[in-house]
Amino acid sequence: MPFVLPLLGLAVFAQGTSEFMLSGLLPDIARDLHISVPAAGSLTSAFAVGMVIGAPLLAMLSMRWSRRRALLAFLVAFLLVHVLGAVTTHYGVLLATRFVAALANAGFLAVALATATAIVPPDAKGRATSVLLGGTTMACVAGVPAGALLGELWGWRSAFWAVALLSLPALLAILWSVPADRAPQLADAGPGTRGELRALRGPRLVVLLLLGALVNGATFCAFTYLAPLVTEVTGVGAGWVPAVLALFGLGSFVGVGLGGRLADTRPVPLLVAGGAALLLGWTVLALTAGDPVAALVLVFVQGALSFAVGSTLVSQVLYAAAGAPTLGGGFATAALNVGAAIGPWCGGAALTAGLGFRSPLWVSALLTALALVLAGAARGARRRTVRHGAPSAQDAPA
Template sequence: MPFVLPLLGLAVFAQGTSEFMLSGLLPGIARDLHISISAAGSLTSAFAVGMVIGAPLMAMLSMRWSRRRALLAFLVAFLLVHVLGAVTTHYGVLLATRIVAALANAGFLAVALATATAMVAPDAKGRATSVLLGGTTMACVAGVPAGALLGELWGWRSAFWAVALVSLPAVLAIWRSVPAGRAPRFAEGGSGTRGELRALRSPRLVVLLLLGALVNGATFCAFTYLAPLVTDVTGIGAGWVPAVLALFGLGSFVGVGLGGRLADTRPVPLLVAGGTALLLGWTVLALTAGNPVAALVLVFVQGALSFAVGSTLVSQVLYAATGAPTLGGGFATAALNVGAAIGPWCGGAALTAGFGFRSPLWVSAVLTALALVLAGVAHGARRRTVRRGAPSAQDAPA
């Protein structure tokens, strides 16, 4: 693996930390800026919306630049808005920095996925993807707790400064290691944005994006409401909640590594077995959440399975989108964030309906079951199409 890839992963780590760390900083932000907790919470919503909208739009914008220029522009913008966020005393300015940071994050991840897979062998996209997404999992394990600790010790602004500082080594690595020339365009039937958009019409690619959204929705539905589950159902004290969240993050790190090893050579067995195990795991966790030992073991296992399957789906999107190397990464990023937004909303709706703290786990099971049904229907459609006329791999559904 090229040396620059772990440093791109470091940038993704900083961005993942920025995306998730506000959950531990909202009270301090609300006190300092004299706003309500709900207003402070909208900072998280603004970031999520920016990621969903920004991924394809920023990917299209970046196609006018070389990959090095695009990565530097997005990462420097991300760094600078965190500096601005760390010094501002105005809520409106802070809200604007979160939107810009999300747009920069989305654009960076889309181009980084295309860059990483272009710098490795054609059959190593899964390993390259796992290096980048490993940064997100490490943000859950270490970045978010560290941000919360900094907020407790030196105030919420110190966490913003830390994110900016962690981004600096990646800026230098990109400047020195990513080629300055424009990336070649492989889109069938043309080049640039129109050619890549035509390449994205593949039914197989659409199915993979939907699967990614469903699996990630299940993941973040459960993760978002993990704290009340373990305190109110499992009976673990509130002081242990950070450790439980870190346990899920540690499992996700292991899962990304597993996905990276198998995604290039045995993606279908991993997705079939992993998806089935995910459905079983969410169901068993919902049934046994009152048992602390079972709950803790399954928190780790589900974190590993979720990210093994999720990272493999991302790598398969990139394999399917060879004609759209930049927009493929952008749409993969958008699909994951759509899932990350819809999943917690569905879990919250179940809680509001009065179904209890186990209900988000059942929602995760339903979303996973929908993904398996979709995959089965797509596979059946592909087999019927093959019997009729043997289509190309680009046109066949997953």
């Protein structure tokens, strides 16, 4: 793997930490800015909306720039809005910085995915993807607990300063390691924005994006409500919550590594077996959440399975979007964040309906089941197409 990939992963780590760290900082922010906790929670919603909107739009904008210029522009913007967020005393300004930070994050990740897959051999997209997404999983394992600890010691603003400082070495690394080439569509007479948009209409690609949204929705539905599950159902103390969240993050790190090893050579068996195991795992966890040992084991296992399947789906999107190397990463990012927004909303709706703290796990199982049904229907349709004629490149098996 080229040395620039772990450096891009460092930037993704900083951005993932920023995305997830507010879960441990909201009460402190609410007290400091004299707002309600739900109003502080809107900061998380603003980030999610910015990620969904920003991924495809900024991926299109970046097509007019070299990848080096785009990565630098997005990372500088991300760094500066965190500095502004760290010093502001106005809720509206902080809300705006979260939205802009998400736009920059989405644009950076889309271009980073395109850059990573362009500088590795054509059959190594899965490994390249796993290196970048490893930054996100490490944010769950180390970045989020570290942000919470900084908030406890020196207040929530220190966590924003830490994210800004963490972005600096990644910025220098991009300056040093990413070549200053021309815009991709100008350098190699690529398809341009319209050509890439046409390439994104392939049925296989649409199915992969939907699968990514459903699997990520299941993942973040369960992850969002792990804290009340382990305190109210499993019966462990609140002091165990950071450890349980870190255990899920450690599982996700292992899963990304596993996905990176198999996504390029055996993606279909991994997706089929991993999807079935995910459905079984969410069901068993919902049934056995009252047993601390079973719950802790399954939290780790589900974190690993969720990210092994999710990272493999991202790599398959990039393979399927060979005719849209820039926008493919943008739409993959958007699909994951649609899931990250819809999943917790569905879990919250189940809790509001009075279905109990196990209900988000059943929602995760339902979303995974829908993904399996969709995958099966798509595979059946592809087989029927093959019987009646040769499939197109977009419809060819992974």
